[in-house]
Amino acid sequence: MAGARRRLLSWFARRPAAGAWALLGPGLAWLTLFFAVPLAVLFGYSLMHRGTYGGVAPGFTLEHYRRFLDPLYLVVAGRTLWIALATTALCLLLGYPVAYAIARAGRWRNALLLLVVLPFWTSFLVRTYAMIVLLRDSGVINAVLLGLGLTSAPLDLLYTPGAVLAGLVYGYLPFMILPIYASLERLDLALLDAAEALGARAPARFWRVTLPLSLPGVAAGSLLVFIPALGAFLTPDLLGGAKTMMLGNLVQNQFGAARDWPFGAAISFALMGVVFVALLVWLRVRDAGEAA
């Protein structure tokens, strides 16, 4: 038995690519069958004509992709990009300290991690309605501000782009905290001690020791916030009063009232294409940097 295991392992050891594919196999197979294949069908849809009542009608056409180049839709895309970037930046600013504190929290780490995700085990809609209760004119925040005399009239907090941003940052914060925590957790305090002993003060210790170690987590967290934020639709609807239209709303509409599945698919694939290309470039640069 042990001999067979050794032979198997050495077979894989001689073929690093085969070993990698054995690990990747199950996961990729699942994704290929249940994600790539269905999506290929929908890609086909994006090249077909719109069915009158939804669905598709036969015939090849590029009109949906062309239609996306209309300034009306590009404005929506631009705004989405901007909001997603702002969300990522704010999540990074707020999430990094939290991840750092949890990583240094010793035996409270797991409890704190659970406390971070616990709010997100409540229903998203109820949580968002709770934010509405907090932000609206007669809501908690305004009541506190008025009561403390800091303002003389209710502030317009709800149904603004700021509310959308707040909602998105709130919703995606765990996506930033968890990966940064994962890579910060292996921070060996001995390194920080050594740096201190060598004369580095706190800011230098952070920039030179902690931050570089956590970069994979920062990169992962940023991607895990930015990319899904591009597709957000419910938060702009509920907290923005449907006045801040993002790409997610546009796509949702096409499968909804507009009943234009091919156009919705085209928008999505255009978005996916752009993100994929940008990612590839970034990954190649990163891998080249690592190899160097």
Added chain:
Amino acid sequence: MFPDVPGSTQPRPPATAISRRDFVRATAAAGAAAGLAPALAGCDRSPRLNLYIWSDYLAPDTVPGFERETGIHVTVDTFESNEELAAKLLAGAQGYDVVVPSAYVLPGLVSQGLLLPIPSGSLARLDNIAPVFRGGAANPAPGFAVPYHWGISGIAWRKDKIPVLPATWGVFLDPAHAGPMTMMDDGREVLGAMLRLRGHSINSTEPAELEQARVDALAARPNLRAYVSAPVKGQLVSGDVWIAQLWNGDAAQARQEQADIAWLAPAEGAAIWTDFLAIPANAPNVREALAFIDHILRPDVDAAIATATGYGSCNAAATALLADPVPDPTPEEMERLEYMHDLGQATELFDRIWTEIKAG
């Protein structure tokens, strides 16, 4: 290495972390297996029915009463919007026996062959339906669907904040009311209101008329806090919103909590909608589905539902049983009310305009 320091981040001994994780996983797997077992065991031959309906659209005893009388086991699932129901049926979902679409999606569902024609004579109580809902514009797919409940889109407002509201869609264009005012998050409703304001049909596809509606809707946008549909009820009750485009049934519900909420249908006219009971073409339990629809057509059953939901019932016999019913629209009122039709290919133009309005 640093034994005197709590919270040291040395690699922890694997025992605690892994064993707790294993424990959690084992419990979860056991729990999942225990949960799935009854589901697998439940593949018996007793008659069953799968109902796919809007949330809170039944009375508490509707389903239990039906189950008691017929012995048919009913599973109730809920959906959120007509479009999602239509998309799901169109993409091939199977297993539902009775669905509850609104009028304007019926032609699409029928033309795609997604609904089963109801065999004539199979519903004994079909005559209970009020004549005004039986045919014509009210029922775009007769023979495929049975009218259920109806409502009108109008304007709800706080009469303690605004004692008298002009009965016109023009209030949304009036800067005097700007601020605590909302319209629905629905392109057909918003543009429909603007079309009626200028005397056009809500189903118009004339480019000139739609252009006017577009201009009006864009003019209204700065006056509005938000585009919200039924969820605006909470804000109306709390007073954050004073004027809202809202369905009559929702206004009635909100009024239960805040008596100062009033509702009107503007003089220019408004959209009336009906929801229907229908059977998908691939329904596995057709006989049970027909039995259920016939049960709903009973006056006492539908009266209970109307009381619970607050919407008007299409069932004349049921309305007659109610103490304080939402009265069926009179012929004069029907002159001003219009059913929404599916716009077919013109939907694309409509959606472009709506996108423009929402994108600002």
Added chain:
Amino acid sequence: MTRRLPRALVHLVGAIFVCLHLPVAVLVLYSFNASRYAAGWSGVTLEWYRRLLDRPDILRALRLSLEVASLSTILATLLGTLVALGLARGRFRGRSVTEGGLYLPIVTPEIIVGVAMLILFAALRVPLGVGTIVVAHVAFNIPFVAVVVLARLRGMDRSLEEAALVLGADEATAFRRVTLPLLAPGVLAGALLAFTLSLDDFVITFFVSGPGSTTLPVLVYSMVRRGIEPTINAVSAVLVFVTTLTIVAAERLAARRA
């Protein structure tokens, strides 16, 4: 002294935690509010908790959500960790493309994924139900888990593993005894993320669920038209309460064992 965290940092993190839980506090508070439409405060009541007992559909949906989340988290964590290992340790052509492709499920709008999967299941004549939901959840969770575990793997010091190999362990033992424990916090973080995502998903779940398999988020989402009854606040509050108790109990256990 690098041992203690700076006071300012602790205050900041504490404030962020408070903000994270503020909406939860509000929703728990409103589960006792007599107002049906979450307007102002109209009095304390336990009515919504009482109604929870009359709503077997809500409790059933909650149970289903928890089962689906647990099952899909286990599977996704397993498959996602393997994928991360393959990507981090493997040397093969097309590695960047594979990794880039892994991010695609994250960027795809949920409605596209939902409709696409439904079309697939319908074409394969697979009955919609708990199975299809789990399959869908695993599919969208694998990339999230993989990305988090990758973040942990990247730059992880291999000297400990190499030391184990030098000391005579074979690859499998070195993996089990050295790599896996080092990986554990990353895997846990990924699992937490997957569980959270699965518990709260409704767009994809809506499309791939069948009769009798309505999860809690789908049920809640369908209540929007009527206005979400505070009964949902009650069930969320119960979930939060039970989970918090479990965390506290687990910490007590761990402390006693340590």
